[in-house]
Amino acid sequence: MSTTYNLASLLEDSTEKYGDREAVVLGDTRLTYAQVNGAANQVANLLASRGIGHGDKVAFSCANLPYFTIVYFGILKAGGTVVPLNVLLKGREVAYHLGDSDAKAYFCFEGTAELPIGTEGHAGFEQAEGCEHFWMITVDPSADSPVEGTETLGQGMAQQPPTFETVATDEDDTAVILYTSGTTGQPKGAELRHRNMRDNAFSGEHLFGADADKPDTYLCVLPLFHSFGQTVIQNGAFAFGGTVVMLPRFEADAALKTMAANEVTFFAGVPTMYWGLLGALDGSGVDVKQLAANLRVAAAGGSALPVEVHKEFGKRFGVTILEGYGLSETSPVASFSALGEEVRVGSIGTPIPGVEMRLLEPESWEEVNADNSDDQAVGEIAIKGHNIMKGYYNRPEATDEVIKDGWFRSGDLGRRDSDGWYYIVDRSKDMIIRGGYNVYPREIEEHLLTHPAVSLAAVIGVPHESHGEEIKAVVILKDGAEATEDELVAWGKEEMASYKYPRIVQIVDELPMTATGKILKRELS
Template sequence: MANLASFLETSAQQYPDRTAIIFGDTELSFPQVNGAANQVANLLVSRGIEPGDKVALSCPNLPYFTIVYYGILKAGATVVPLNVLLKGREVAYHLADSDAKAYFAFEGTADLPIGEAAWEGFEATESCEQFFLIKLDSAAPAPLEGPEHYAPLVAEQPPTFETVEVDDDETAVILYTSGTTGQPKGAELRHRNMRDNALAGKDLFGADATNPDTYLCVLPLFHSFGQTCIQNGAIAFGGTIVMLPRFEAKAALGLMAKHQVSYFAGVPTMYWGLLGALDESVDVETLAKNLRVAAAGGSALPVDIHRQFKERFGVTILEGYGLSETSPVASFSVFGEEPRVGSIGKPIPGVEMKLINDDWSDVPDDVDAVGEIAIKGHNVMKGYYDRPEATAEAIHDGWFRSGDLAKKDADGYYFIVDRSKDMIIR
C-alpha cells in the first residue's frame, strides 16, 4: 500500500498491545491512534475533502498532531504542517499559497495563542472552507467564539475507515521552507519520499520492529526532522513516542528515565542543555544503560559535546544533514564508527551527493575543493508547490541543489563550510 498512513495501519494490526504515544499520564496504543485517525478521515470526507486536497495543521508535540496527520493522509489528502509560531497574516499566506481547504489548529496557551493566530489567518483566507479548533480540555471554556470544536465532531465519527489508495508519486506532505528567499515556499514531498526516509532508520541505526525503540520527541513535529525521524520512524517500526511540547532539559531527562528512552534526536543546543542539567539528582547510569541512539542535525556539534556526551551517556552522537526538500535526511554518520567531528557523514543508502559549481558542473574531486552540495535519490522532493520556475532552478536532471557549501574528504565524508547564499532564519 503506497499511502504513508499504511505505517500506522500495519503497526496497529501487528502490535495491538504496544503503546504508540505517551504524553503526560496519557498512553495511547497503536489501535487507539489508528481509530482516532480514522475518525479524522471520516470527518474530512463528510465535509467534502477529496483526495489531493490540502489540509493544514498547527499543533505542537501533542498526540493530536499524529492523529490528525495520519487522518488527513488516510483521506487521501495532503498534510500542510505549519510552524506554531506563525502570526495571523503569516498563517493566511500559507493557507492561500498551499490552497488549503481545511485547517486543524490547537488552541495554544496564554504565552503562545496558536488558536487565535490560526483563526485570524483562516478568517482572512476565502479559499479555506473548514476550521477545527483542538482544545486540550474539551470541557473547558472555549478561548474563541466562532470556530467549530474538534472533539465533539470526531466523537460522532466511526473509528473505521477505508484508507484511500494513492500513487507513490502523489504528494503526502507540503513542508514550508524559507530557503534562500524571504517568501516561504512549499516543498512537495511524495508518499514514497516520506516513507523511504522514515524506513532508512533500519540501515542508519539498526531500527528493528521486533525490538522497538522508545523515542523522546522534543523536536517540533511540524518540522521535517521531528516528523520523519521521530514520528514516522517510530510508527513504522512499532516504537513508542514520548512527547514533550517544549524542550526543557530537566523535564527531558525525567522522561528519559521514566520511560526508558532509547532514542534521542536533537539540535546542538538541546545536547548542551542535557549535559548542563546533569546533577546529583539524575541517575545518569540508568539513562546511559537505556540509550541506544543519539542523533543530531541543524548545525555542527562542537567537539566538547561529542566528548562529554560519550563520557556521560556512553553513546556516540550521530550527526546528519538534510533539508525539508530532502524529506529530510540526505547524509548521516556511520553507525558504530568513531565520529568525525564537524562532518555530516556520508550519503544514506539510495541517495547520491556531490559538489557542484554555480553552473551545475561538478567540482574537481579534491579534498580542498569547495562546492555546493547537490543531492539525488528517493528523498528529493517533487518540487516547490505551484512554483515551476523555483523548481527548475533547484532541480536539474534529478539533482537538487542545497544552497550549502561543503568539502569532501578522501573517505567520502562531507563537511559543511558555509551557506552559498544568505538564508533568512525563521
C-alpha cells in the first residue's frame, strides 16, 4: 500500500506498476522492484520488532550497493527518519553524527581492507550513548559480522516477512537528515520533509524528460549518502520506474565500461567526474559512438563545471551537459538547464518549477538588482520554494541565520542575465580579497584551463603581508604536457588583470577531493 506523503511510495508505486522491471544493478546482481520492495519490507519489520517507528532517527553508512537502497526505503517504511552518513567518517566522527541526530539505530557496511567502514562505524556506535541498536551490513548476507558479538543485517532480516504496512506519515514529517560538509564548525543536519524529497525527485519529468513508459538506465557513481546521488539518481529513477546501475566508487575506466555494458542513458556527476571520463575515453576500449548513441541525458552539479570540459564533452559524446545547482538544504535541486532548452554554457539554468531565486546583499536580506537591469551585478543566491529544508536539526539559531520568510541564503555568489538565467560566480567563503579587490577563484580557474598544458586547476587565497591575500593556483598538467610554474605565472600575467593573475603556481599530480568528487580547497595551502 502506498502512503501518499511517505517517500517510500516512490518504491511502492513503481513496484505496483513495474514489479518485474529491474530496479537496481550491481555487476551480475540484478534486483527487480518487487525484490527491492520485499527486502525493504523485511528491514521495516526488523526495525519495528525493536520498537523503532514513527519519527525515530536511523543512521546508516553504506557505499553504492543495493543494500543502501534497501535499508533507505526500509527505514522510511517503518516511519523513521533516514540519516545517511559519509562512508569516510572515522569512529569519533560517526559518534558525533549519531549523537547529534539522536539516532536510535545504526546500520553499517563492513567495508574493505582498504576502507574499514565497519570497524570505524562500530567504534563510533560504542561511543554514542543514545544509539541502542547496531547491524553490520556484510557483502555476503549469510556471513558472520567481522566485529565479534554484533548482529548482521542478513541475520536480522532472516526471520522477517517480506510484507509490511507502511507507517503513515505527514508531508511535513522529516524523511531525511542530510549532514552538511562542515567546512565551518561542526557539521549540521539539514531536516528534509517527505514532500521536499518527493517533489524534488519528480522534477525529473520537467528537467530531463523522465518517462515511465521509456524508463532510463542511470549510472550511479555519485555517492548515495550525498543529496545529488540520492535525489537525482536513486529517487529520480524510482519516481519513473528507471534502473539504477551502481558503482561503489568512481573510476573513469570502469565507469565507461559499465556505461557501455548496461546501455546507460542517464549520467550525472560532478565536474571532476566529467574531467575523468574525458581523460580515460581514448584508452578505455569502449565504442565511443555507441556510448554516445545510448546516452540521452548528462547532468552536472556539486560545483561549477569548467567551460572547457563542457565543450569537450559535447564534442566527444554528442550530448550537451545540463548544468544545475542546489545544496543539501534544498533537497538538493534548485535550478537546472532543462532538456530541450538552448543551454547557456556556464549557466546553472533557471529555477525549477515551484522554486524562486534572487540575489541578496552580502550583509543583509536586501535584494541586489531587483529590476534585473544589470546582468553583471553579483549577490548571494537565495532560494524559496517546496525544496527548502525545515531547518538544521536542533539548531534554531543556525536556522534563523540562513532562513527568513521562507528564503534560504546559500552562501554562493551569483549573477543573473536579462532572461533570468543564473551563473555561479563563486562561494562567498572562497572569494579572495587581494589589495581591496574581490577576486573570484572560479574565474581564474576557468581561464587557466584554456592554457594548452593545464588539465585541472584549483585557486585559493594565501596570507600576504601587504595585500591581505595573494592568489595561488594549484594545477595538474595534461598527460605528456610540459610547463613550469614560472611559465604559468608569466602566462597568467599576460592573460589576466594585474590584481587577478596567480603570483604563485604549484604543479601537482593530484588534488585532494571529497567522497563526492569536489576539490577540497581547505586542504590546499
